[in-house]
Amino acid sequence: MKRVSWVSQAARIAWKDLHIEGRSREVVYTMGFMAALVVLVFSFAFISGQETTVGPDAVAGIMWVAVLFSGTVALSRTFDRERESEAIRSLLLSPVPRSAIYAGKLVATAAIMFLVEVLLAPLLAALFSAAIWPHALWLGLLLLLGTIGFCSVGVIFSAALLRARSRDALLGALLFPIVIPVLLSASRATAYLLDPAAPDLDPALFWTRFLAALDVVFVVVGLWSFEPVVMGE
Amino acid sequence: MSDRVLRLENVGKTFGRHRALAEVSLAFVPGQVAAVLGPNGAGKSTLLGLLSTLSQPSRGRITLGDEQLSRHSPMRAKIGYVGHEPGVYGDLSARQNLRLFASLYGIANGERCIDEMLARVGLDSVRREAAARTFSRGMLQRLALARALLHEPEILLFDEPGAALDPAGAAWLAGELQHEREAGRLVVLVTHDLAATAAIATHVVVLRRGRVARDETRASFSADEVRAIYQEATREKS
Numbered sequence: 389m390k391r392v393s394w395v396s397q398a399a400r401i402a403w404k405d406l407h408i409e410g411r412s413r414e415v416v417y418t419m420g421f422m423a424a425l426v427v428l429v430f431s432f433a434f435i436s437g438q439e440t441t442v443g444p445d446a447v448a449g450i451m452w453v454a455v456l457f458s459g460t461v462a463l464s465r466t467f468d469r470e471r472e473s474e475a476i477r478s479l480l481l482s483p484v485p486r487s488a489i490y491a492g493k494l495v496a497t498a499a500i501m502f503l504v505e506v507l508l509a510p511l512l513a514a515l516f517s518a519a520i521w522p523h524a525l526w527l528g529l530l531l532l533l534g535t536i537g538f539c540s541v542g543v544i545f546s547a548a549l550l551r552a553r554s555r556d557a558l559l560g561a562l563l564f565p566i567v568i569p570v571l572l573s574a575s576r577a578t579a580y581l582l583d584p585a586a587p588d589l590d591p592a593l594f595w596t597r598f599l600a601a602l603d604v605v606f607v608v609v610g611l612w613s614f615e616p617v618v619m620g621e
Numbered sequence: 622m623s624d625r626v627l628r629l630e631n632v633g634k635t636f637g638r639h640r641a642l643a644e645v646s647l648a649f650v651p652g653q654v655a656a657v658l659g660p661n662g663a664g665k666s667t668l669l670g671l672l673s674t675l676s677q678p679s680r681g682r683i684t685l686g687d688e689q690l691s692r693h694s695p696m697r698a699k700i701g702y703v704g705h706e707p708g709v710y711g712d713l714s715a716r717q718n719l720r721l722f723a724s725l726y727g728i729a730n731g732e733r734c735i736d737e738m739l740a741r742v743g744l745d746s747v748r749r750e751a752a753a754r755t756f757s758r759g760m761l762q763r764l765a766l767a768r769a770l771l772h773e774p775e776i777l778l779f780d781e782p783g784a785a786l787d788p789a790g791a792a793w794l795a796g797e798l799q800h801e802r803e804a805g806r807l808v809v810l811v812t813h814d815l816a817a818t819a820a821i822a823t824h825v826v827v828l829r830r831g832r833v834a835r836d837e838t839r840a841s842f843s844a845d846e847v848r849a850i851y852q853e854a855t856r857e858k859s
Contacts, residue, residue, distance in 0.1 A: 469710055469712060
């Protein structure tokens, strides 16, 4: 047997999930539907008559609420394919380090979520006249960092609830309080970016850095804690 | 094939206050099919969980040759496991499943091994892109065996592999077990099927309430002998 690197094993697990999702598109469709629904409900509430401009704080909040709810849909499905037919046992018996399984799952889930978010942003721009284009790349980076932070915790809880009967209900209840710092920093940075009248972008830079630091902490904790969580003893 | 003995020394396993296994000392030898029998709740699946390294003993130790088996040990790459459930991805085809596991195990000449394995388990004629979820129970069990054998493990563990198989499938599986035994692999099989045990086992272990009630090795067992051993070992003592 050849020695397979940690990165290569993580990449294979991520590729397997993306390949399956590419075939079925189950998570992308359900997530996309959920995100669009959240945005539409907010548009019904905030837009009346000719008034279509909503403040950047509100748009940022709407965006991250949509990410939160639709992301929970994605996370609840993260280990479904491992649970079916007990494929998780085969994976855990393989010589793959459990941290590489975590990393693979994190990359695949974050990539799927990010794809939906990239499609969601123009919808927000169209419905709320949000200024997403002047700092589109930065906004993309924020979405990516926020998604990584959200998924890094979510994958752990999803694994912990692998065999729980009421996992869908429990996932949100456990996940939401922990990801508050991620959502807070992501929505604050987004609000500053979307504000065309903002005198400077220093606060956005501060919150982006804070979010990146949170990601590092959450990913390291996730890599360290995945094995005891998934082994369940 | 290796000649290392899989040994359990005073192994115990508790879940909270429930004692699933106590003072289990056994030796499984390569080239034998060991059948672990016992009533429900006797600790058979717990024992298999410990042997597979997916579970840790609460006390005692498990070794393969001189090396200790544990959750973190690279020894788990030497184990093949076939359970009630096939342990494969339903959304992937048979070939894609094997390709995934071949890459995770770092198997050299992966494609050639996959071709050979698919031919061996009779799945080479299945439509290439057919997802495993469309397979019959028997086909899934064949794929599960192919996945378990792909990396040429030293130890093969089976948890009720014949459950839900039709007679033809069960006969095929018995033939495969025989083949692995003759190849010198160490095979441990947990089952309720006493007749199937008699056909293939050379080592019978009966567990009762988490303890070894009987541990017997012979060149072969008849169905009556297995039944007698089982009944005697599991009889309630008044």
